[in-house]
Amino acid sequence: MSSDTQTGGPLESVADGYNDRFGHLFGELNGPQFALLIGSLAVLLVAPVWTSLLGVGGLLRTLALASIWAILAMAWDIQSGYTGYISFGHAVLSGGAAYTTAMLVAHVNPDLPFLVTAPISVLAALVIGLVIAVPSLRLRGPYFSLVTFVAGLIFYQLTYAFSGYTGGELGQRVGRIEFELAGAQVTTFDPVTRYYVMLVPMLVIAVALLYVARSNVGMILIAIRENEEAVAAAGIDTTKFKIWSFVLSSIPMGVGGVLLAHFYGTVNPLNFLLVDRSIEIIAMAVVGGMSSILGPIGGAFLVIVLREEVLGVFGVTGRWVALWTVVLLVLVFARDGLFRKLWHVLGDWGRIDGGDDE
Amino acid sequence: MSFFELDGLTKRFGGLVAVDALSMSVDRGEIVGLIGPNGSGKSTVFNCTMGRYTVSDGSIHFDGREITDAKTHEVVEHGLARVSQESNPIDAMSVGANIKLFTLPNSVTSLRGGASEKEIFRYAARLDLENKLHEQPDELPHADVRRLEVAKALATEPELLLLDEPFAGMNQQEIDGLVEKFEELRDEGVTMIVVDHNMGGLMRLVDRVVVIHNGTKIAAGDPEEIAENEQVRRAYLGSSEAM
Amino acid sequence: MLGAIGSFLVTGAMISAIYALIAIGFTMIFGVGGVLNLAHGGLIMLGAYGFLVVTSSSTVEFLTIPPIAGLAVAIAVGAVASYGLYVGLVEYIEDNPVITFLATLVVALILAELAVVAFSSSPRGLVNLAPGSSGGSLGIRVTNIEIVAFVVSWVAIGLLWYYVTRTDEGRSILATSMSQRGAQLTGVDLPSIKARTWLIAGGLAGLAGVFIGTLQQTSPVMWLDPLALAFIIVVIGGIGSIKGSIVAAYLIGYLETLTVTLLGSGFRGTFSLVVLVIVLLVMPQGLYGREWVHE
């Protein structure tokens, strides 16, 4: 990882400051790339201010939703994007967490606090992740994808078969998030609070996953994708690492599922377990650029903003046609993802080879 | 018990017996040649040893431990490494990263372990790749790719190195260079089993030769003895391969 | 008791025949090109809507043809769409199985949404090819349309069998699905074989669509269940094996009928999916197929 800086400028020196301190942890950046990251972060952090100034307060809801989906897309990426074992049933993990919250509220005690239901639900996602991973990781390529796809179908159908517990087609209510933080009562009834309740976990998970992805673990996962036998020949237990990638993925999937449950206030098969949801997660990661963590974040924001704010000009159904068509075009013509392309353009611009993970 | 020992090793694929009750042993510090015509089961022996194939019968011991049913990574952890017939570097990673991969600890919680840049430089330098650390494997000439395979295997700090046709596709000059490297390794105490068709390069290197044909051992001894062995000649002629 | 067993045997046979029709095309495409065509259910849906448009007076008024002719239209719609999908999309991406998997699934989603736009999300019924029922004897009731579906399914299977075993064109498909490399060595034109396979598979899907659309319903969500069925049947039968698909279709048809009888209709699909996962993990080559798993 070299950072032979030759162009100066204040941007570059800030970026270099970052590289010296954190580059080895999260990957190195050049000036434009650094500016993009910091700029995006700033835009997100102060979103309540500019949305209100511009009179587009409704956008805050979309950005909150995009933050949740970004968590899901990143979580998918660390497992599927990095190892090349492409899961088509990841919504089962977030859905499992969401349903755990809903069932706890509906069947155990409606007054269970968020700080109790949330960790249990994330744990449930982890258990489901392992239940799927351990047997299915024996298969490769489309066969692994097929099993995960089928796992998604099974969970979807089970919500109907056990409608007495799950509420069937129409699901169950979970209500809003309410908890106490440092003596203050936090509730997501307030749009601004809700935005930060969704954004902050997203940023924390992004940093954590970037840190892991730029570590030995990330390197080994990518190597598994490229050549699993070579990794075994290096004395590394690939099965252990593949299962570990499911662990790394399940936990944020669980967090995302819980947040989504409280965002919608209701958990149902349509919003959580339908195959479309798994495909949406993949679409976001692929549109952004697989195996980069940052790409899926960009993909999630792009897809959600398109879906909620832009493509609606085609009508409620038409927006889905348009969205899937966009995804299909990206699949065919820009397999590596739009944000990866952007990243490389910025990289060339600064004429520094760095930041990319591969 | 010897340093490395195969005892009645047998591998069947369906009805086909690829290796048939093969026994052989290698002492610490030796370089043993394993030769035989195409399809005689040489690579299968390596694949069984490395845990890529499950062994049908018999046992494999290494350094006092049974590794018959061990998985590949366990075998490597015990101090065995193999240079495969086919080069398989990870093209998405630089030469340096390819070597580093082979130094990473087998631990999901070790985020920043593995060799330092200095150590990687040293591993590369052992095979004269130190100036190519930042190149991508698919940009390297063939001989360098083969050398990278050896460098990767050495980065696991093996005590026994299995070399599966290390000279494949190289010209004489390149072979000579590589043989020199292996001789240096022997001086450092690395034990080796070498499979190759090129008897010339091999004969200079090895202390002892084991010949297998159709999965069974047909001869063993000094390189000179083997070169004279009538049965070995017939086996090779039968498969229309020149020595 | 006799009635119940007889009814079970007949119901199972009827539904299994349609399942076979659903699965054969899917297995052929996988066998020949190694592509899991997740748009297969979408093609079935296209067949059903194609039939609806030309046979119902309530869609396009000036276009109302007899249902039997509608059947031909459904086959044609499925075949052309399938062919178009291959030469227009899959051919460019089939080198990457995962991208193909994803892209064909996205195509299915697009088709489903387009169906909502064109026909609304309300399910439709189809003009019945063969009204009335036979039965009552032995306490077994079978509608005529089920009998027609059963017969047509076997006729289609018979024709296909004849094609792939008795004609040169067909034999090259069979050869390719047994060993792509072997077939290539013997000098067959792989792209044209693949395109032809997609054409045939699409035609069978369109045909299946009419029967599913009549016996169940024609709706924008009708693609998913047949797709799942195709998976299950193909995995159990063995990839690329037409014979395996037919046997597995009957296994699953009867298994589902039994599940419905014993556990209730809510578990119909779930149980089969669980069987699928078990087969995939325990016997990945299926009944008649070649090995699935890489070593």
Add this chain to the structure above:
Amino acid sequence: MTNNDTGIPVTRNERKATIDRRTFLGAAGAGAVATTLAGCLGDEDDLIRVGHIGPLQQDMGAGSENSAQLAVDQLNEEDGIMDREVELVSADSVGDPGEALTATEEMVEQDGVDVIIGTFVTEVMQGITDYVADVDVPFLITGSADPVTVTDTVAEDYDRFKNIFRSGPINSDLQAEGMVDYAEFLADEYGWTQFAHIADDAAWTEPFSDNLPGYLEDVGLDVVHEDRLAPGTDDWAPVNSDIDDADADAVFRFFAHNVGTGMLVNWRENEYEFAIEGIHVPGMSPEFWDDSEGAALYETTSQSGAAGAADITSETGPFVDAYAEEYGDDRPSLPMYMGFNTYDAVFVYKDAVERAGTVDYQADIDTIVDELLETDHEGAAGEIEFYGPDEDYPHDVRETTDDDGVITNFPVTQWQDDGEFECVYPEHLASADHITPEWL
């Protein structure tokens, strides 16, 4: 649509323009910003905004939206509400509680609606009640019939949920009673005594599953078969065969999530000897005859408004005619039951706020609620009065009964020859006699 000639700009949420209200940000840019700001600032622009929510992709929701638009247009042709012009803001619930909550918040916070009318599915209604109760906006339910709508809310915590009303249909406890009256009518007519009962496995059918079999036994009729079906059932042969095996004379089936087309086809082809009665929501669509290729023949369903086939009140005919004139070429070509209730709800709201003299729910919700409770409105679906706060179903629409105590505002319609939609019960409203299949 119509409101161009009323001088009001075409609203962005018109279905024909296919610009959904949730998309205006991307679509309309600066114009949208202005509108939103206006919304935030409250009612200073002098418009009264009627919020409508329903599954707009389904015939039920689309019919309801059209009916709401029709009511708003009619108000604007007169004096509006309190002499102020009225604008419809319609949102798509997509039949999903999560989407509905998002859409409702947006209507209240961004668009500044003064009232919310709609919700078809019980669970969707439940998904937004907490929020609606928190902001106090008057909420008139026009689709979902589950009694929990009021028993879990207004009856539980009156002070919190007092802004929630249901202007129609009558709740399903009462519907179950009405269904027994109808069963007795069938028993009188045909001598049927054995009934089967099957229902969607969903919350809305529970009042029927819990009560109807008992009620039927109480009046001396037998329930010979009961079953619940998972939504999305597509194999109907065993369902019909079980009913037939039980020797039922008729089946009462309650389907909203299941679509009975497959059942009807299988029933007709096998000429099963029972009649199909009960509630079939997809079968209420005027398009169902075509959708099912005529398989709808002979099936009946109960529904408020009787699909316009009967003159329930003097308002029914004019409303149905106006709807047909405006939307007769659209889908659905008739307002479905929710359309009747939504249309009525707009006028119920208008009357109440005009009596209250205010639409400011943040300040005057108590006054508005008091006036809503005073409602006595002759609507298109029937006479509308609400149960009082201390009764069994507070804020729920009252059933109307005839001299014999038979419930009359829950009529039964039947698909008859050539796709005619007829009202067959109660007898004083009937447009045609109830008929049975010729094979029966």
